[in-house]
Amino acid sequence: MALILKKIYKSYFFLTVDSADHDHDDHWIYSPLFLVSCIAGYLFTVKKLGPKFMENRKPYNIRKFLIAYNVIQILINLILTYEVFVVIKSSPYKLCVQSPLRDLVYSTRQQYFALKLLDCIETVFFVLRKSDRQVSFLHVYHHGIMIFTGWVAAKYDLGHTIVWIGFLNCFVHFIMFVYYLLTSIDSAWKKSVFIKKTLTTLQLIQFLSLILIYTLGSLIPDCNKFPSVLSFIFIIQNLFMFSLFSEFYYKTYWKEDKNRKMS
Template structure:
């Protein structure tokens, strides 16, 4: 009985794999779903268990140079992927409506196969996002949304590339690559240090850009349901893309609400504005008035203001003021 069930499962498995695009033979990770699944399971094991345990009693790594190099490499890679998608069909013949896959060995068809695979491969490179978080002990960044996105996306796209590398289904890959050009450019500047912070005022809008991405992806896939006829060869891929876009729109909308509407991640300018209504005291000529929320504004002889003067129960003064009960000379 068990052998019969096993034989049927293997037979079904072989039939499923037999329908893959033969043009992808020889491409890394495309011979079998086993290798890519093993990589993703290893990723989950490292991100959720092994990595945090390894780093538990270690200091976080800086990795500044590595992160700058990594992020800007992905900017260039994502830019190249966008260009190749455009040249493989989206600006050279696609109608942006019902566009079937080209399974021929024409230069155009083979070019689309290459860029579809390259997009998939880039998703495995991007698993390093989480590795950097773990090594830098940025555990708050490793959320359900982050893990789900980095593990689910490559797995589903492997099947999409295997059966339909191109056509309507490649639209969301192209849009996603556009977003990643912007996203990794932001990450690269952020990793470069404080001197570039003034150029990152648009952090809040990164989530808005991602929300627009999911709207575009879902709307494009929705066309299929209103067409009288469409010969796209694998409709199930469009169903998955529609669900993917809608589901992630909900998740990212919740993130936006929690971070910016409820104010858990207010931009610095907003935080500073909210401080204006709080009570303050001015320290001048060595005298201070009581303040609310443990805050002071200290003015030295040069007119410099120091906010949040009371931290963890200790006052910090400058220019002849006390520090932990002792006099500190300027």
């Protein structure tokens, strides 16, 4: 028990003192209050304010906004995927990334946090279109936790291994937003069950990959100074997301396919 408490204390001290990027000490964006405000504001907007605003209104036709938003997301995710690929490629160790491109690592961390804030606009679009089914617990929880992850990645110097989160997440989102762009241009794309299943499968592979990376990373001594407690939290979080997406996959695709075959 004493050893566990000691590790927790060391990880807490690491996160609050050792790993903080002190260049951001005076910047309001990196205040915990800003993080809490972002998550609370997001939840209040999509669960209370937005639905109340739309209560007696017809769904808005925001097709042009959707097309523009999807194009922006495609470009940003593609650029970040490339930048992180350059970081990983420059490292002699691919799992415990140790890139000499320190400025690029810092830049991608900050861009990634900004991108996770931009992602939240997607839920606002769902509310404005009265697509209540899409504002699910899974969707809202995913966006909320990604704001937190992006903020932690931007504020703390957790070693370059953390760029794997950005690489996998941005790559998967690049593919997803290409599909979303196609559906916003031509709704016929929404009928493709195969594409939807493939996108969900990619999400599942992403979570499993991150679980593997941070499990192996936690077993390697001094793997780029990533704290063991934070590795454990990341692993549990991705396990939780994997279970939620697996449940969604089972109910939406596997169970429905089985029912159709039996009918």
